[in-house]
Amino acid sequence: MNKIIGPLILSFFCLKTPIVLAQPTPPPYTGGLGYALPLLRTVPPVTLGMPSDIASAYAYFDLAMRLSPTGSTYKFLDSLHYGDTLKFLADYYYRVGNYNPVLFASWQGASYKALKPYPYKTGPGGAASELLNHIAQVFPDTDRTWMLVRTPIIAHIHVYDTVMYNDPDRVYPDWGVVRASIIDEIKGQFIPGCPIDIYKSGKGNAKPTSIDIPMSFADSVGLGTGTIASKCIQFNYSLEWSRRPRRQGRDYADDNFDYPLFDSTNGSWIKPGRDYIVFLSFLGLDADSVKQYFTIWPVLGFGWSAGMYQITSISGSPVVSDPNDDFGIGASSGLSPTEWKTRLRAKIYKITNP
DSSP, X not given: OGGGHHHHTTOOOOOSSOSSOOSSOOSOOOSSOEEEEEOOOSSSOOOTTXXXXXXXXXXXXXXXXXXXXXXXXXXXXXXXXXXXXXXXXXXXXXXXXHHOHHHHHHHHTOOTTTSSSOOOSSOXXXXXXXXXXXXXXXXXXXXXXXXXXXXXXXXXXXXXXXXXXXXXXXXXXXXXXEEEEEEEEEEOSXXXXXXXXXXXXXXXXXXXXXXXXXXXXXXXXXXXXXXXGGXXXXXXXXXXXXXXXXXXXXXXXXXXTSSOSBOTTSSBSSOTTOEEXXXXXXXXXXXXXXXXEEEEEXXXXXXXXXXXXXXXXXXXXXXXXXXXXXXXXXXXXXXXXXXXXXXXXXXXXHHHOO
């Protein structure tokens, strides 16, 4: 890393959508899943036991955001061609996000409310969007690197519970909260677990509840530890969201009810008792002087499954439903989950070993 600190000191990497919102307070969240996390009070968020390369990346890029004004940072990022420096940034974006996506997202959304005086000349969240958009434009693989780098959590899951609810006053009225066990963690070593009673129900509808995550969460709850919390994940989605890729015509946000998330039987896309491979992201909801609030949604705008790949059956054998071969891994005719994940990991290996 030290060999290229000169150019890298003008750049930074983080999640495209901050957990903490520095923008005006959004409308009240009426979904079925909410998390609360204390605001960061010190930056960079280097923690005990963090791998040395991850800690060094935090230190270097924290310094970059302190020294480089927004215009200079963006100009530098936009000047990068498809070469070693941009590949290096994609590599370490992936590595830091993979190690602890919650901590990474929390830092990149560092709040004026908690950090006084605010230490950065370039806001990490803005630099994140600039970098990720540039990766999408420059890497010659139709957003595949962008998808793998920007996604905080990639996992093979088994769904054991869903709660569906309807809110007729919303643009997207039909929603589902999904609770699943993790079969195979592909990306995201530390993730939000499944607190008891994550949602409340009444009159057949799920109601939002915020669940506190202690600050020690990032160090104490991790995948692979064998604990129930670390092997469980929850997220929510709307059945009216479009599966249309963002580069197919209009932006996906404008495709209301176009290719919605209903399956071939007109049922909900996610069903209890079935397996999926999901690509999940954090969405910032709000922040006060003490906590930041977020939910977990699938990553939209890539491929034709809205970040939630169904595992179906062909002649009695499980296959990943990926008819358009979204990642270019030869999956259009149907690959077993093991083979699909092996080929996806080969794509990831090329990112982390440029």
